Amino acid sequence: xxxxxxxxxxxxxxxxxxxxxxxxxxxxxxxxxxxxxxxxxxxxxxxxxxxxxxxxxxxxxxxxxxxxxxxxxxxxxxxxxxxxxxxxxxxxxxxxxxxxxxxxxxxxxxxxxxxxxxxxxxxxxxxxxxxxxxxxxxxxxxxxxxxxxxxxxxxxxxxxxxxxxxxxxxxxxxxxxxxxxxxxxxxxxxxxxxxxxxxxxxxxxxxxxxxxxxxxxxxxxxxxxxxxxxxxxxxxxxxxxxxxxx
Numbered sequence: 001x002x003x004x005x006x007x008x009x010x011x012x013x014x015x016x017x018x019x020x021x022x023x024x025x026x027x028x029x030x031x032x033x034x035x036x037x038x039x040x041x042x043x044x045x046x047x048x049x050x051x052x053x054x055x056x057x058x059x060x061x062x063x064x065x066x067x068x069x070x071x072x073x074x075x076x077x078x079x080x081x082x083x084x085x086x087x088x089x090x091x092x093x094x095x096x097x098x099x100x101x102x103x104x105x106x107x108x109x110x111x112x113x114x115x116x117x118x119x120x121x122x123x124x125x126x127x128x129x130x131x132x133x134x135x136x137x138x139x140x141x142x143x144x145x146x147x148x149x150x151x152x153x154x155x156x157x158x159x160x161x162x163x164x165x166x167x168x169x170x171x172x173x174x175x176x177x178x179x180x181x182x183x184x185x186x187x188x189x190x191x192x193x194x195x196x197x198x199x200x201x202x203x204x205x206x207x208x209x210x211x212x213x214x215x216x217x218x219x220x221x222x223x224x225x226x227x228x229x230x231x232x233x234x235x236x237x238x239x240x241x242x243x244x245x246x
Contacts (some may be wrong), residue, residue: 004064009053017076019094042118096140
């Protein structure tokens, strides 16, 4: 991989600000670009700050090996004019960069995705609308998909891993390498497990609904029996009262 770059705070914030200004012009459009612009604007407080840029320099390792992922390149990377097509290109590029950064941070820190965060909503939007991104940004989508693999490769060949390999058997190392090489198969298995889980969850929910129906029926039967017993009791009381009267 390339030598790691450092995000320039001033330059990065300037690029983000200018692209968010473009987003303001697109947010009211009734198409997918309007929604993308809205997602970016929702992240303004999160990303347009010095602390965010500093956190990228601290937490990103693999991403900083790709000079093309520098935030400033989202503004000027291969784009020089200010036509609508070029503005759209900048919006798409920033969205993809932010999602890629977040992917590495979550993967490296073994974090759970906060499904209420604006980063999560942007990530889901990119995943569901990926076929609408321009061809010029397709390399970002491929990098997003392959980020876990790149991280594993980098860690596998890091100084720590090489030192560790000296005290581990070659068989153990080959297992790790085999896991990396069979990434697609592993992901396919995970997808299959997820689908099976979803099917079973639906079956359980259907069974739950049926049980609720049965429960309501049992409650009605019990209520009927209760009133029936109460009637019998009152009939006996009335009968005894009549006997005493006569």
